[in-house]
Amino acid sequence: MRGASVKTLPDNPNLDHLRQQAKDLLAGLRDSDPSAALADAQASLAEQYGFAGWTELKAEVDRQQGRADVADPALARDIAARYDLGQVTGSMRSVARADEIGRRWSLETDRGRWAVRTTDTWIPIVDVETEVALQEAAVGAGVLLPAPVRSGSGAIVESIGDHSWRVNRWLRSGPPLSAPVSATLTRELGRILATVHGLALPVDRISPWHTMRFAARGWAEMAETAGAKGAPWAAALADAVSTLEDLDSVAGPAAPGLSDAPPVLCHNSLGPNNARRAADGRLAVVGWEHAGGQPPSWELGDALTHWTINPNGGVNTAGARALLDGYRAVAGTLPPLGMGMFAGAVTSLANYVAGQLDHALTARDEEIRRYQDRSVRHLLAHLPTRAALERLLDEAVSLSAG
Incomplete structure (x- = not known):
């Protein structure tokens, strides 16, 4: 789980692709708010790219035109x-x-x-x-x-x-998707997850990214370091410490880990950024380089957090139920449910956040530092919460019992 990381514009950004992303995002927003307008989707998309509004995002697109590098x-x-x-x-x-x-x-x-x-x-x-x-x-x-x-x-x-x-x-496909994703597409994503899990390809371990905390320091200590170094996002990190610690507890020993279920070989990083709408309308999956092992319930929990929690913390319940329904339609049943299904997601989120903090503090190049600072500020302002995960679990349990 990468969290609500700031999106990265391609080297030669295409305004038409951004417009398509906004239209796709609008469909997801309307699952929860039928009155949502295209301007709302454009504003949300601009924020996900780390900009104050659509106008600022378009200006950045103009600035980056023609900046792609050419190989020998x-x-x-x-x-x-x-x-x-x-x-x-x-x-x-x-x-x-x-x-x-x-x-x-x-x-x-x-x-x-x-x-x-x-x-x-x-x-x-x-x-x-x-x-x-x-x-x-x-x-x-x-x-x-x-x-x-x-x-x-x-x-x-x-x-x-x-x-x-x-x-x-x-x-040939459209641009990456953005959360919250429409129920039509999350249902297809659920079917894809169940299909891959159904292959049951063996793997010898759960991905370490989802089971191990790589940072030796706690969140409070990281906030102190950021403050001492004058990081522009130090105050935001200090404010986020309690949320990060609360999420850590989801993967703690008090939470049912569901790890008795054997891992299967899976995509292991199937967020909206690794999905595209192909020319024929189907969902295409990219980014298989991080393939690894997870119990099916863990990857399902990870997908729910990425696809149905919007950057402001709200839950697209229609999208969540569609994802779960699509999974069950292929698998016949849902994997074991419980807060432990999010254990891998919150562990990988912690690793990602810690890595982004380190990159921002150590960046030397001015352009890279500017991007990293913007990315960290966005990430800390859009962390998921335990309450959102509990709501997703309630949806899963309700659908399973229905």
């Missing part, structure tokens, strides 16, 4: 040759700033368009062949995703130039 043509040709992609027909351009895996690029050849990315900072939870086997099994079960491409030697990851690379087929 020789590198593009080497990648195309290594993966047998055909003859390069245009520049290889960056898609977005580097993330925790690497940087994404777009490459066009006479055989089509390809999603290319570096994997220099990628720390996989399972080996790449296990991850690809999950994708292949998911495709066989009807899940739509951009298929991974093997090189001429049969490898998924290749060292080319100064970087490690991997390639996927380009899937």
Whole structure:
């Protein structure tokens, strides 16, 4: 669970994509408030990108136009040759700033368009062949995703130039989704989750990201450090300490962990940002690089927090019930229910928040520091609460009993 992290504009942002994101978001807002207008969705989307309003967001889009980086043509040709992609027909351009895996690029050849990315900072939870086997099994079960491409030697990851690379087929789709997501799409997401869980591919452990706290310091100590260093968000962190500590207790020994259920190999990071509406209207799932093990109830709890809690803490109950209904329609039943189903979600949230705080305090580049400070302020202002998780559990229990 990444929490309500600030969205990142692509390197060459498209205003039409933002308008589509706002329309998709409007459908989710209207599940809870039928009177919601497009202006409300635009304002919410701008806030999720870390801007005060739609006008400010549009101005940033204008500022970033044409800022995509262009790769060395020789590198593009080497990648195309290594993966047998055909003859390069245009520049290889960056898609977005580097993330925790690497940087994404777009490459066009006479055989089509390809999603290319570096994997220099990628720390996989399972080996790449296990991850690809999950994708292949998911495709066989009807899940739509951009298929991974093997090189001429049969490898998924290749060292080319100064970087490690991997390639996927380009899937024509719309922009990433934003919470709260409409009930129509959350129902489909529930069906996808149940389908992947139903594959029951074995895995030897639960993802450490969902079971271990990596930061040695507590929230209060982190707030003191931020204050001492003059971080612009230090006061916001101090105000959020009680909420973060309350969320920590959800994963504590007093909460039923439901961890007696064996983990299955799953996507492991299936938030709205890793989903797209494909050209045919279906939900496409991207971002399989973090595949790992979770008990089905944990990943279901994680999906509920990402897809049905809006950035201001409200719960889209229609979306939550649709997600659960879609899951049950495929699986026949819901996995074990209890507050423990959110244990993995709150642990991964704690790891993400701590990591963002550290990045913001240590950033050297002015542009990166500006982004990180904006991201942290947004994240701390939009944390989920125990009350929201309890409401989601009530919905799940009610549907299960119905």
